[in-house]
Amino acid sequence: MTDASLVVTDLHVEFSGFVAVGGVSFDAHPGEVRFLIGPNGAGKTTCIDAITGLTPATGSARLGEKELLGRQVHKIVRLGIGRTFQTASVFDELTVLQNLDIAAGRHRHSSSLLRARRGTDASIERALEETGLAGELATPAGILSHGQKQWLEIAMLLVQNAKVLLLDEPVAGMSQDERTATGELLQRIAAKRIVLVVEHDMDFMRRFATRVTVLHQGRVLSQGTVAEVQADPQVQEVYLGTAGAATTDAMAIVPGPAAGTPPRKED
């Protein structure tokens, strides 16, 4: 739960002289589902890595009054910044409840699962309800569907009371129904938190984004509503390789690594 905004200003990341992120600025507010999109290698994940302290960066990334850059990873987590990775990082051999217990900093022996419901924290109850996993309490995470695993990761962030959820390709590999359920979940979560989604799935972006920032070669190419960025000739050029030939359906095509390269079809 937060009233504060995430404000990223002039973010800069270099790897041995290679500028992966070269002066990126954007903001994200509670109440919106914010998207960061762009071709492969555009710098999206690096931005999230910088905000979460995994990669050194210059510039500024503030949550409200608090500067995040320069802090250690665990201190950034403690300020309420949570993230997911492209591959779900849940404990497959543990149940949904045990995974959530770990997120909440508790240890529950498997024998106590019989009285699991009685011993469940209010925060875990809420996260289970919110993510639709309430019926899967005793299910080993390893046999959840791909979508359910992603929802479990999101539930773990909710249990930790994350104020900011940075989600790296949350719907990759999901069925259409799971994508829709995930989009609706993100809209619910975003009512009181900051949700920033890195995505390649343009259909998903179009359906659920409130505002979008398009990155290209480490810089902001365009920002605005879905309609605004889709109408931007620069975005069309990057996504199709030919400015002017694009239609508003241009972004149904997953971008290639650079303008001029053949577009890659959506998975």
Ligand SMILES: Nc1ncnc2c1ncn2[C@@H]1O[C@H](COP(=O)(O)OP(=O)(O)OP(=O)(O)O)[C@@H](O)[C@H]1O
């Ligand atoms: N640790 C690293 N060392 C060197 N170069 C890196 C490192 N991490 C990322 N890069 C480079 O920085 C650029 C941006 O990478 P990044 O992963 O942020 O892009 P992305 O937009 O998330 O791409 P994708 O959609 O393919 O995940 C790429 O050229 C990548 O090769």
